[in-house]
Amino acid sequence: MIEAVYIAGHGGQGTLSTGQLLANACLKEGKFVAYLPFYGVEKRGGVSNCGVTISDQRISSPFVAEPTVLIAMNSISLEKYESAVVPDGLVIANSSLVENAVTRDDVRVVPIPANEEAEQMGDPMVANNIILGALLELTGVVSIQIVAESLKEVLPERHHGKIPANVRALERGAELARRHKIRENK
Amino acid sequence: MIEAVYIAGHGGQGTLSTGQLLANACLKEGKFVAYLPFYGVEKRGGVSNCGVTISDQRISSPFVAEPTVLIAMNSISLEKYESAVVPDGLVIANSSLVENAVTRDDVRVVPIPANEEAEQMGDPMVANNIILGALLELTGVVSIQIVAESLKEVLPERHHGKIPANVRALERGAELARRHKIRENK
Amino acid sequence: MSKILMKGNEAIGEGAVRAGCRYFFGYPITPQSELTHYLAKRLPEVGGLFLQAESEVASINMVYGAAAAGARVMTSSSGPGISLMQEGLSFLAGSELPSVVVNLMRGGPGLGNIAPSQSDYFQAAKGGGHGDYHMIVLAPNTVQEMLDTMGNAFDLADKYRNPVMVMADGVMGQMMEPVDLGGDVRVEIPPKSWATTGMAHHAGKNVINSCLVIPEEMEELNLKLEKKYKEISQKEQVCDEYMLEGADIVLVAFGLVSRICMSAVEKARAMGIKAGLIRPVTLWPFPAGFIGKTADKTRAYLTVEMNMGQMIEDVKLAVCGRAPVYHYGRLGGMVPDVRDVLAEIKNLHEGDAGR
Amino acid sequence: MSKILMKGNEAIGEGAVRAGCRYFFGYPITPQSELTHYLAKRLPEVGGLFLQAESEVASINMVYGAAAAGARVMTSSSGPGISLMQEGLSFLAGSELPSVVVNLMRGGPGLGNIAPSQSDYFQAAKGGGHGDYHMIVLAPNTVQEMLDTMGNAFDLADKYRNPVMVMADGVMGQMMEPVDLGGDVRVEIPPKSWATTGMAHHAGKNVINSCLVIPEEMEELNLKLEKKYKEISQKEQVCDEYMLEGADIVLVAFGLVSRICMSAVEKARAMGIKAGLIRPVTLWPFPAGFIGKTADKTRAYLTVEMNMGQMIEDVKLAVCGRAPVYHYGRLGGMVPDVRDVLAEIKNLHEGDAGR
Amino acid sequence: MKKVFSRPRSLKDVPFHYCPGCTHGVAHRLVAEVIDELGIQDNVIGNAPVGCAVFTMDYFDFDMISAAHGRAPAVATGVKRVLPDRVVFTYQGDGDLAAIGTGEFVHAAVRGEKITCIFINNAVYGMTGGQMAPTTLLGQKTKTTPYGRDSEVNGYPIKVCEMLTPLDGAAYVARVAVHSPKAIIQAKKAIKKAFQVQINGLGFSLVEILSTCPTNWGLTPLEAVKWLDENMIPYFPLGEYKVPPAGVI
Amino acid sequence: MKKVFSRPRSLKDVPFHYCPGCTHGVAHRLVAEVIDELGIQDNVIGNAPVGCAVFTMDYFDFDMISAAHGRAPAVATGVKRVLPDRVVFTYQGDGDLAAIGTGEFVHAAVRGEKITCIFINNAVYGMTGGQMAPTTLLGQKTKTTPYGRDSEVNGYPIKVCEMLTPLDGAAYVARVAVHSPKAIIQAKKAIKKAFQVQINGLGFSLVEILSTCPTNWGLTPLEAVKWLDENMIPYFPLGEYKVPPAGVI
Amino acid sequence: MARVIFLEERCKGCQLCTAVCPKGIVVMTGSTNEMGYHPATVHEQDKCTGCGICALVCPDMVIEVEREEKAV
Amino acid sequence: MARVIFLEERCKGCQLCTAVCPKGIVVMTGSTNEMGYHPATVHEQDKCTGCGICALVCPDMVIEVEREEKAV
Numbered sequence A, B: 001m002i003e004a005v006y007i008a009g010h011g012g013q014g015t016l017s018t019g020q021l022l023a024n025a026c027l028k029e030g031k032f033v034a035y036l037p038f039y040g041v042e043k044r045g046g047v048s049n050c051g052v053t054i055s056d057q058r059i060s061s062p063f064v065a066e067p068t069v070l071i072a073m074n075s076i077s078l079e080k081y082e083s084a085v086v087p088d089g090l091v092i093a094n095s096s097l098v099e100n101a102v103t104r105d106d107v108r109v110v111p112i113p114a115n116e117e118a119e120q121m122g123d124p125m126v127a128n129n130i131i132l133g134a135l136l137e138l139t140g141v142v143s144i145q146i147v148a149e150s151l152k153e154v155l156p157e158r159h160h161g162k163i164p165a166n167v168r169a170l171e172r173g174a175e176l177a178r179r180h181k182i183r184e185n186k
Numbered sequence C, D: 001m002s003k004i005l006m007k008g009n010e011a012i013g014e015g016a017v018r019a020g021c022r023y024f025f026g027y028p029i030t031p032q033s034e035l036t037h038y039l040a041k042r043l044p045e046v047g048g049l050f051l052q053a054e055s056e057v058a059s060i061n062m063v064y065g066a067a068a069a070g071a072r073v074m075t076s077s078s079g080p081g082i083s084l085m086q087e088g089l090s091f092l093a094g095s096e097l098p099s100v101v102v103n104l105m106r107g108g109p110g111l112g113n114i115a116p117s118q119s120d121y122f123q124a125a126k127g128g129g130h131g132d133y134h135m136i137v138l139a140p141n142t143v144q145e146m147l148d149t150m151g152n153a154f155d156l157a158d159k160y161r162n163p164v165m166v167m168a169d170g171v172m173g174q175m176m177e178p179v180d181l182g183g184d185v186r187v188e189i190p191p192k193s194w195a196t197t198g199m200a201h202h203a204g205k206n207v208i209n210s211c212l213v214i215p216e217e218m219e220e221l222n223l224k225l226e227k228k229y230k231e232i233s234q235k236e237q238v239c240d241e242y243m244l245e246g247a248d249i250v251l252v253a254f255g256l257v258s259r260i261c262m263s264a265v266e267k268a269r270a271m272g273i274k275a276g277l278i279r280p281v282t283l284w285p286f287p288a289g290f291i292g293k294t295a296d297k298t299r300a301y302l303t304v305e306m307n308m309g310q311m312i313e314d315v316k317l318a319v320c321g322r323a324p325v326y327h328y329g330r331l332g333g334m335v336p337d338v339r340d341v342l343a344e345i346k347n348l349h350e351g352d353a354g355r
Numbered sequence E, F: 001m002k003k004v005f006s007r008p009r010s011l012k013d014v015p016f017h018y019c020p021g022c023t024h025g026v027a028h029r030l031v032a033e034v035i036d037e038l039g040i041q042d043n044v045i046g047n048a049p050v051g052c053a054v055f056t057m058d059y060f061d062f063d064m065i066s067a068a069h070g071r072a073p074a075v076a077t078g079v080k081r082v083l084p085d086r087v088v089f090t091y092q093g094d095g096d097l098a099a100i101g102t103g104e105f106v107h108a109a110v111r112g113e114k115i116t117c118i119f120i121n122n123a124v125y126g127m128t129g130g131q132m133a134p135t136t137l138l139g140q141k142t143k144t145t146p147y148g149r150d151s152e153v154n155g156y157p158i159k160v161c162e163m164l165t166p167l168d169g170a171a172y173v174a175r176v177a178v179h180s181p182k183a184i185i186q187a188k189k190a191i192k193k194a195f196q197v198q199i200n201g202l203g204f205s206l207v208e209i210l211s212t213c214p215t216n217w218g219l220t221p222l223e224a225v226k227w228l229d230e231n232m233i234p235y236f237p238l239g240e241y242k243v244p245p246a247g248v249i
Numbered sequence G, H: 001m002a003r004v005i006f007l008e009e010r011c012k013g014c015q016l017c018t019a020v021c022p023k024g025i026v027v028m029t030g031s032t033n034e035m036g037y038h039p040a041t042v043h044e045q046d047k048c049t050g051c052g053i054c055a056l057v058c059p060d061m062v063i064e065v066e067r068e069e070k071a072v
């Protein structure tokens, strides 16, 4: 098993913390993991991407050059990285912000309107975890429960109050992904 | 023709300027020359030696490791460098200060009481040129006349008044060397 | 103990703390600043000192003083900052003061940028300062190794009374991987009877010095150093091998790039190309011994470096004409891509080595 | 014009003046101070400026500014001072600013002493500063050449917009030899439309810079530099040969040591040993082309250096295993003796090469 | 209607990369306005620091040199000595000038170097992400003083203007701020005087500008100008510390 | 009879390498006497400069470190931070401290580093053969100012004590001389105070000692002390520039 | 008569201008510019005296001020 | 009663001591020591007050001063 996840977006979208959370949870599961961030050149508001590699074996390159899963948090990210995804790979697009369509037809595309869903849940900050929930559902790399446990370690104590909301977001994401699967199968 | 002259003494004895004067004069004669000074480690009063190589051909090493002529201005210099002289080489010893005798018998030794002679000539500063005069006489590398001309170039204008005394010193040295030759030949 | 996820920068810092290092003197520079932020918090927790110097020139000389006083001490920097330390590094080597310097390399020359690079290989391995000297240079390639290498670095520094440099880059500093902290550490810091701690604290008078005005005496110091360097060179060469069995195309790469090359080698093997990898762990002493031994079985070497070709010279010296040595490099902060390295391997396979 | 006797230090200074250099920025250090004393007197005579900086770090950056302003400018130093210039040298290379740096090498590492040495070979030829760059490095071996090399240095600097280093040592600085000043010189300094002289003085806005935060752009600069270095390497390798006809033992030595080796070779030839000498005049680019061509006719090489063995690596790289390469060195300010070099030649003749 | 306020000619029409509310931008504008008013755009050469202002060269519309960290006064010296009739200035942060560049600015003053240093004191290292600067105030938390600057460990903020005053080569030394309209007007006057001192060949001139770094202070821009007023100015009093004898400018 | 004057214990019984009449020797003796009197020979660590005093380590009979040129205050900082209960000092010339070491001494003062700098101002670079120092007086001829120091080219002598005074980390700053019996007695008092300030943990202390260099001034030792008196003291006024609040030492 | 022009695309929404206007007419808009900031603006142009204080403090040269030339 | 002792082998003949002795009794000798200097000395020991001023200014610690302890 090797899953190479590339999470792409801009600063403030929580891409990096999502990647770290995912890596942490997979480590808990006894997987080999590697996490690598990439920032844009600009000081603020620029590109903010990360790659997370999850494997049963020692990880060679920590660079996610050919993602098995691409999470595109905005249009430009999809445009830029779509072509890198392996054939039959998975693209999870934050359809709240991604306006463009995937041009390839050899990848599986799952749109998740994360920002809208987050607003509906009353906390715009959980959009990233809605997406992550979808990823967990679609790949099965690690369970929501373990990610929830990881949240305790990753978040500083003073933010522990936010854990339930984030777990609900993960679950909502998973739910949306399940619904999409059903539609796919139809 | 190659003459490798090593002039050894301590600071204040004019060894370096003697070497430079010799090199200058030989250059005037169209010879290849190289001059190389060596100082002791101490700030003042320490070792002050130089090597002058004079040749009809381009000079390879400017180091005088095996002098054809050693000028020993004091005891310690003789002691230290005597053994380096080439077989059948020449040692000119400033017998006013050199108390020790040359221990080798395969070199020609010419003692010149330079300090005493200089005092007698009324200028203790010309001792080095008395020795140089002897060297010119004994080796014939260059004439006293050319050395005298060189003095004009080497000495700053304000010291040109001293040239006659120095020329006399050169001549006195040559004279002493001639006398020594006569004694040798007896 | 179970593993935790850690950044490379934190691993270096924590590794130093666990190695008994209690003193850090340094000056901010990207991409090593996170390491200093970590230590600025962490060192006071263990009774240590984090001091920001006014410059890298000052940092390295504070390191010199602290090392003379007998402490385990380190600094870190990058690019221009490491260049400013060259005088100090030469002094540390000349006075034989154990100390550890971390260089998170960035793109150069000049101000360049903060992206990863390996263009300080020559500077580190050949000596960027004046005079004959060598630093021991270590190049980890995982976060775990970044942690572990620090203990190793301090031990080697003390063992040989020599400065040790740890080389990585900003990407490795930001990279997170699982780390086994390895339980409680009891550090054995060897006694330093030569340290200048005040005469009440050791026998006689101690002097730390590299000024020997008499050439004969300076030559003696040099000969002593040369002997030490020979000993280190014999005993401390370390490299890792990966898929080397039967390999006829051998990649040589260190640090971050070695990880990329591992992937490329795996892919090449999957395609039936007998590729393998040697990863120098010590850049000085360079593992010439091991590489030399592989020369007769190897059809071609390929060094992959984030520079114009620096380590390639050491590989060539080790191989000594017995096989061709090629270079593939990216410059200015660009990182080689697995696919491009694979393409190079294929080229070699079809060209030279395939013949 | 007839020859006059001149010290090496004066020859460097006078050579610079004759090359049109009008700006010197530097900081005192033995054994290069006499050069500065000469220029402190001489430059004002020709309307130039001698400015003592507060440090070598400042000197090299003043050179940077003056070069940016379009001047022919130089500095000089030794040992620790050159180490302190490493950041600046990397910046000069990165910003492509023509400039000349003289290094009168002294014994190291650390404070060492002021006796002659060649232990900064690596630092100069491989790059003591951060990042991928090269200086052109020139190593004269007579006083005449010390004079002439300065014109060459400034021309090369301007031609390639690159820093040039001239390497010698304190003994060469003190050595006096006849020099032909070569009559009145008319210097052609190429126009520098890129210089930052104020917008009234050139078209558009000029910027001197080596900071390219985007890796792609920095890689482009690096590729441009790499291309330049390749061109220099192809066109500017220079070496001298001495008694190389039929030589089966080839000495390789530069600077002062090459003179000693000439004597040793003469003596060896007189004894019937077919020894010869190659003297690299450019240390970078290293005359690998010429040396490589001699490899098949040579039974053994001997590099003679005042260091632990640095240039030997470049000789080995040029020879590439086709003949053994040995090293004879003296350290810490000691100078090899003709007799000892001769003994090494004899050893080789009787051993390896005599077989 | 007449434009009474618009972009100075010496500033290119491109957006700054600075953070919102960062007063580096105000300082840039003042320098550019002064250069316009003195009519020297075509004869000025600027030296950019390493710090947040490293991209200054993209903004100023005249010849610019990027100097190594802290070395701008040495680089400017090299330029000025070659081109004594040009106007040469440096623009430097507090890390650049007052930490790593201490030797360079002090000795430019010692030499009476006819250059102008525009010195941005924002009490922190901006570009590298908020470490202590030599001007960081006591108790101020930064990335390298996570427990607050403690005088026992890190001593006291450096007073650049006060240090320069006794040096005979320093002709004009002033400390200003750019956090309020009034301060900005004063600041511009000082900058202009500093350039005039250079143009008149009187010696070294330096203007220390107290400036905000909302990002690394962890404050909003409005909080930042208040913080500057309440905390920096008491420790770094504004004013002209050294002026040439009356009448010479 | 009782010896009322003899070699201090902290000075080895070996001859100095200094030139005849060079007052480096007096400064050495005063430092050694103070160390003896404070009873700290066994707990002191000295940092030698690069300059004529580079061999200081052969003379002082206690632990010594040879620092790179100008870096002694940084080296001393490293030592002091590791061994805060030891007494750590530097002995530096004017080239070492006030030129290449500007950053190091200024920031040791900024940090309030609890070390003592003994700063020998002899208006010239002694060891390297008589080049201009930053303290060289106007008009003074040196190897690098063969036509005399010209303020237009080289600016003005640096005033180290005056520069340090405004820095809060500097606890004791004094300028003394060693050219006359009276001055020597004053000098010793200042050196002792400086060490006491360190021992009491009050901060950074520096004593600038005006000293002669007969060799490079081209004067006899007797002419040299006179020259110091008549030329150096007017430009470098003697006195205590900064003292701790009364009562703390 | 005076007029202030806000080059809204350049505005970083720092609010420094809002605090200094003697007339209190500079306000932040709800809209977002391309850089993602809420720009400042003036709706009540008629109250503007053209004093230029807002422009003086703006670090990003967002504000241009025009004023009727006084007939002297 | 007092006494000054000149360690003549250490003397560099700088003459600083001669200029400061309130009694004017420090003089340079004609002899030369091993270092090649003419050392200073005091012949009129009886005039010496043991004030130590000569020793105070001597840069080379040539001079030791002894004095009769005053009975307090």
Ligand SMILES: Cc1ncc(C[n+]2csc(CCOP(=O)(O)OP(=O)(O)O)c2C)c(N)n1
Pocket: C027, C028, C029, C030, C056, C080, C081, C084, E050, E051, E052, E053, E069, E092, E093, E094, E095, E096, E097, E120, E122, E124, E125, E126, E127, E128, E133
């Ligand atoms: C030799 C060297 N050391 C360190 C750095 C890293 N560096 C870049 S900017 C900077 C500090 C910037 O702070 P400051 O000068 O205060 O400017 P600001 O960003 O606050 O305007 C540092 C340390 C460098 N580029 N070069």
Ligand SMILES: Cc1ncc(C[n+]2csc(CCOP(=O)(O)OP(=O)(O)O)c2C)c(N)n1
Pocket: D027, D028, D029, D030, D056, D080, D081, D084, F050, F051, F052, F053, F069, F092, F093, F094, F095, F096, F097, F120, F122, F124, F125, F126, F127, F128, F133
């Ligand atoms: C980096 C470096 N630059 C230059 C030197 C050469 N150097 C040795 S001593 C010295 C100056 C000494 O002058 P000063 O500090 O005034 O001491 P003094 O000899 O006058 O007592 C210099 C420039 C050096 N050793 N290292």
Ligand code: SF4
Pocket: E017, E018, E019, E021, E022, E023, E024, E052, E122, E126, E127, E212, E213, E214, E215, E216
């Ligand atoms: S980091 Fe600070 S100084 Fe730099 S641009 Fe942002 S606010 Fe301005």
Ligand code: SF4
Pocket: F017, F018, F019, F021, F022, F023, F024, F052, F122, F126, F127, F212, F213, F214, F215, F216
């Ligand atoms: S050169 Fe000057 S400072 Fe040095 S020992 Fe001689 S007199 Fe003293």
Ligand code: SF4
Pocket: G004, G020, G021, G022, G023, G024, G025, G026, G042, G047, G048, G049, G050, G051, G052, G053, G054, G055, G065
């Ligand atoms: S010009 Fe004056 S009145 Fe008009 S908006 Fe700006 S600050 Fe307000």
Ligand code: SF4
Pocket: E021, G006, G010, G011, G012, G013, G014, G015, G016, G017, G018, G039, G040, G057, G058, G059, G060, G061, G062, G063
């Ligand atoms: S000051 Fe300028 S950037 Fe800030 S809100 Fe006002 S107009 Fe926008």
Ligand code: SF4
Pocket: H004, H020, H021, H022, H023, H024, H025, H026, H042, H047, H048, H049, H050, H051, H052, H053, H054, H055, H065
């Ligand atoms: S102790 Fe006093 S009186 Fe005696 S010789 Fe010395 S200076 Fe003169």
Ligand code: SF4
Pocket: F021, H006, H010, H011, H012, H013, H014, H015, H016, H017, H018, H039, H040, H057, H058, H059, H060, H061, H062, H063
């Ligand atoms: S002061 Fe000392 S060294 Fe000088 S002459 Fe007197 S005794 Fe001799």
Ligand SMILES: [Mg+2]
Pocket: E051, E093, E094, E095, E120, E121, E122, E123, E124, E125, E126, E133
């Ligand atoms: Mg700042």
Ligand SMILES: [Mg+2]
Pocket: F093, F094, F095, F120, F121, F122, F123, F124, F125, F126, F133
């Ligand atoms: Mg001095």
